[in-house]
Amino acid sequence: MTNLSITGYGDDLTINGIRIGDLTPKEHENIEKEKGANNYSPLENVVVSHVKDSSTLIARKPNPNDISTFIEEELIDGLCCYSAVNHGQLNQTIVDAVIQHLSNEKLPTVPRSIRHKYMCAFLMAATAITKMDRVIPKVAGVEAPELMFKLSRKWGYEVKGIPQDEAIIVAAKGNFHGRSMTAISMSDDPSSFKNFGPKVPGIELVAFNSIEALQSLFEEKGDRIASFLVEPIQGEAGVIIPDESYWKKVSELCKKFNILLAMDEVQTGFGRTGANFAHQLFGIKPDLMGCGKAAGGGVIPVSFVAGRDDIIGLLTPGSEGSTFGGYPLGAVVATYAIKVLIDEDLAEKAKKRGKQLMARFQAMKQVYADKIKEVRGKGLLTAFEMHNEPHLDGHHVSVELLKRGVYAKETHRSTVRVAPALTISADQIDRIADAIDDVMKSL
Numbered sequence: 211m212t213n214l215s216i217t218g219y220g221d222d223l224t225i226n227g228i229r230i231g232d233l234t235p236k237e238h239e240n241i242e243k244e245k246g247a248n249n250y251s252p253l254e255n256v257v258v259s260h261v262k263d264s265s266t267l268i269a270r271k272p273n274p275n276d277i278s279t280f281i282e283e284e285l286i287d288g289l290c291c292y293s294a295v296n297h298g299q300l301n302q303t304i305v306d307a308v309i310q311h312l313s314n315e316k317l318p319t320v321p322r323s324i325r326h327k328y329m330c331a332f333l334m335a336a337t338a339i340t341k342m343d344r345v346i347p348k349v350a351g352v353e354a355p356e357l358m359f360k361l362s363r364k365w366g367y368e369v370k371g372i373p374q375d376e377a378i379i380v381a382a383k384g385n386f387h388g389r390s391m392t393a394i395s396m397s398d399d400p401s402s403f404k405n406f407g408p409k410v411p412g413i414e415l416v417a418f419n420s421i422e423a424l425q426s427l428f429e430e431k432g433d434r435i436a437s438f439l440v441e442p443i444q445g446e447a448g449v450i451i452p453d454e455s456y457w458k459k460v461s462e463l464c465k466k467f468n469i470l471l472a473m474d475e476v477q478t479g480f481g482r483t484g485a486n487f488a489h490q491l492f493g494i495k496p497d498l499m500g501c502g503k504a505a506g507g508g509v510i511p512v513s514f515v516a517g518r519d520d521i522i523g524l525l526t527p528g529s530e531g532s533t534f535g536g537y538p539l540g541a542v543v544a545t546y547a548i549k550v551l552i553d554e555d556l557a558e559k560a561k562k563r564g565k566q567l568m569a570r571f572q573a574m575k576q577v578y579a580d581k582i583k584e585v586r587g588k589g590l591l592t593a594f595e596m597h598n599e600p601h602l603d604g605h606h607v608s609v610e611l612l613k614r615g616v617y618a619k620e621t622h623r624s625t626v627r628v629a630p631a632l633t634i635s636a637d638q639i640d641r642i643a644d645a646i647d648d649v650m651k652s653l
């Protein structure tokens with residue numbers, strides 16, 4: 211028999227006599243380092259305990275007077291789980307839907323080999339909000355680009371007539387599509403693929419925001435290219451927004467060469483950039499679109515691929531599937547995540563609060579011109595990039611922000627992304643900006 215005892219809830223959750231609520235931030239860190247994998251380097255000396263409201267985390271920090279204990283402090287969440295919590299933490303409509311579903315409706319999990327009554331609700335809502343013909347539900351964000359990659363190849367062979375096993379998928383330099391083998395094969399960041407090779411073949415990288423580079427690649431290899439799989443705004447790369455006319459030209463070029471435009475909106479979707487989906491900002495429509503993160507309403511992982519009938523319609527039984535993709539609870543949560551996106555007009559909120567935050571960023575750029583090189587943003591997907599100098603370090607800025615009650619995190623060395631919940635208040639935006647201003651002053 212295994213000698214393991216698990217009891218209690220919350221702080222009373224106790225594993226073999228060790229009560230979670232008794233652990234200091236350092237003890238949490240030690241257990242994670244010893245028993246987990248060291249594939250993240252979370253901010254030190256802070257552990258999130260729970261949330262206070264839609265944009266406020268309650269975090270535990272060491273007690274300066276007694277390091278064997280901790281204190282609790284409020285943190286404004288300037289990152290919202292990398293845009294997974296666009297709806298705000300514990301959005302009441304979504305929480306009510308989950309509780310109602312589990313307590314009263316009572317259908318958490320059945321497989322796809324038998325129909326359940328919530329799938330059609332999800333499909334009707336998801337096709338309507340995306341204005342696409344068909345939708346396939348998945349779970350993790352990375353599964354969306356992964357499936358778009360597969361669909362592109364299948365369409366390339368079965369419709370475009372690319373010779374077997376010769377299909378090419380074009381991706382953009384600086385992209386981030388997740389951590390699956392396919393996603394890291396598209397990456398040009400060595401830390402993501404070193405010693406995980408060989409990479410998935412049939413991928414070509416092209417400079418992001420260069421229509422000339424794309425055109426010359428299409429001219430050279432267009433008959434074997436199935437799709438251009440790309441983020442509308444590069445999130446992890448540091449909120450890189452292409453020129454205003456770029457997407458229109460890309461869309462025309464794709465049509466001219468009979469190449470699919472497959473957009474990864476895992477980070478940019480669900481209102482984040484001031485439109486329901488970022489491609490709408492640029493007046494184009496992709497052939498395939500992948501969503502994740504906020505598609506799960508900030509409570510469970512949900513992702514999906516939406517797209518054209520003649521592409522998604524190529525799938526046949528056995529060619530694609532997932533145990534939890536579109537399972538009843540996932541289907542209900544995703545349906546309500548879409549309902550809240552519309553009812554609470556999250557895109558409009560992102561536009562309004564994003565304008566407020568960007569105005570503060572622009573002002574700071576003037577005052578701290580020697581420190582801030584560029585500020586970028588669409589809606590509430592924003593970032594400021596510092597000059598490349600040793601004392602202007604993004605990690606240091608994140609640590610300093612934490613001391614001032616704000617959680618935001620660097621992406622690459624000198625860029626700090628700020629992407630709070632779309633429900634954030636005007637006052638909380640000001641508090642984030644005040645904290646950044648204060649940190650800039652101190653550098």
Ligand SMILES: Cc1ncc(COP(=O)(O)O)c(C=O)c1O
Pocket residue numbers: 292350351352353355386387388389441445446474475476477478502503
């Ligand atoms: C554009 C994009 N695609 C895919 C992913 C992967 O999502 P997940 O980490 O949920 O698998 C991310 C995550 O940051 C992302 O930003």
